[in-house]
Amino acid sequence: TPSKLPPGPAQLPIIGNLHNLGDQPHKSLADLAKIHGPLMSLKLGQVTTIVASSPAVAKEILQKHDQVLCNRQVLLAIQARDHHQFGMPWLPVESRWRNLRKVCNSYIFTTQKLDSNQELRRRKIEELMVFVVPVAYQVLFVAGTDTTSSTLEWAMAELLRNPYVLVKAKEELEQIIGKGNPLQESDIHKLPYLQSIIKETFRLHPPVPLLLPRKAGAEVAICGFAVPKGAQILVNAWAIGRDPSTWDAPNSFVPERFMESSVDVKGNNFELIPFGGGRRICPGLPLALRMLHMMLGSLVHWFDWKLADEIVPEKLDMEEKFGLTLQKAKPLLAIPTPR
Numbered sequence: 226t227p228s229k230l231p232p233g234p235a236q237l238p239i240i241g242n243l244h245n246l247g248d249q250p251h252k253s254l255a256d257l258a259k260i261h262g263p264l265m266s267l268k269l270g271q272v273t274t275i276v277a278s279s280p281a282v283a284k285e286i287l288q289k290h291d292q293v294l295c296n297r298q299v300l301l302a303i304q305a306r307d308h309h310q311f312g313m314p315w316l317p318v319e320s321r322w323r324n325l326r327k328v329c330n331s332y333i334f335t336t337q338k339l340d341s342n343q344e345l346r347r348r349k350i351e352e353l354m355v356f357v358v359p360v361a362y363q364v365l366f367v368a369g370t371d372t373t374s375s376t377l378e379w380a381m382a383e384l385l386r387n388p389y390v391l392v393k394a395k396e397e398l399e400q401i402i403g404k405g406n407p408l409q410e411s412d413i414h415k416l417p418y419l420q421s422i423i424k425e426t427f428r429l430h431p432p433v434p435l436l437l438p439r440k441a442g443a444e445v446a447i448c449g450f451a452v453p454k455g456a457q458i459l460v461n462a463w464a465i466g467r468d469p470s471t472w473d474a475p476n477s478f479v480p481e482r483f484m485e486s487s488v489d490v491k492g493n494n495f496e497l498i499p500f501g502g503g504r505r506i507c508p509g510l511p512l513a514l515r516m517l518h519m520m521l522g523s524l525v526h527w528f529d530w531k532l533a534d535e536i537v538p539e540k541l542d543m544e545e546k547f548g549l550t551l552q553k554a555k556p557l558l559a560i561p562t563p564r
């Protein structure tokens with residue numbers, strides 16, 4: 226078994242590499258990975274931290290060694306409020322977690338259940354559309370801490386910044402759904418371009434850029450290096466989504482790249498893992514995907530959009546703010562007119 230830790234930047238006493246993170250840790254870690262490689266080790270304070278930044282290493286962690294690495298590193302801030310006792314994301318892989326996952330997979334997020342309560346969501350979407358009309362002036366995509374709303378805001382921002390994509394999305398909806406007809410969840414599979422837009426949004430703007438920290442339950446060898454027991458494991462989904470050896474023109478928003486490809490966000494393609502992977506993959510994935518396609522599709526289908534304040538598309542501010550979820554730093558201001 227290897228004894229050497231993966232390579233990484235030099236460490237200072239006590240703080241280790243905390244000073245390397247800055248206020249955009251996912252970007253700083255991506256830059257460090259360019260120097261030290263797709264598997265690196267750092268010391269965040271006293272915590273040995275292993276960072277994965279390529280699809281191959283992510284696969285080692287989320288698939289091959291999933292069993293040893295499936296528990297969470299519970300952040301002190303969360304422990305302090307006792308949240309880890311209750312929230313599924315922080316539970317250890319033991320009976321309580323297993324029961325909750327079972328409830329999710331067999332009762333809450335099954336295709337059958339989601340199909341049977343889609344009427345509730347259809348009404349919500351209708352309310353959202355009715356809400357947009359009188360405000361027909363300025364719709365603020367209010368920055369919540371919510372992963373789904375943040376993805377929707379990024380998607381709308383990309384559509385407004387890339388008007389040709391918006392036109393193509395409209396054309397697809399008009400052709401498949403028809404002007405004036407409401408979008409239904411059962412239509413989503415007939416809208417490959419809309420699906421590609423959502424994938425491309427997740428690639429560039431994964432709402433949980435470093436996924437949720439895992440913890441090594443035992444020492445494990447990864448790519449010829451030793452990952453010690455107790456180490457915190459981060460997977461930089463943001464860096465992987467922009468990796469130039471995986472993606473052509475990695476920083477451009479080009480949904481077309483997914484039209485002829487089978488790459489999906491469901492945890493099988495490690496170049497695109499906004500929901501994580503392995504046994505702790507996001508259980509809300511099927512619901513989140515339905516909601517996102519319905520909300521984005523309906524906003525595009527029902528309204529014409531332009532940017533507020535005469536901003537030209539290329540000048541739209543796409544700065545990110547790192548937090549629990551990766552938000553747009555400046556809220557998107559967009560003006561709808563009913564079509």
Ligand code: HEM
Nearest residue numbers: 313314372373433436437499500501502505506507509513
């Ligand atoms: C765009 C939407 C969403 C994204 C990008 C997202 C992303 C994630 C990620 C990256 C993880 C950690 C996965 C891992 O460790 O490999 C996670 C876990 C989780 N997510 Fe989501 N999520 C989303 C929406 C939702 C929704 C709508 C729900 C519930 C209704 C949900 C419930 C959960 C729960 C309970 C966990 C913890 C699972 C566990 O630890 O076993 N998520 N999510």
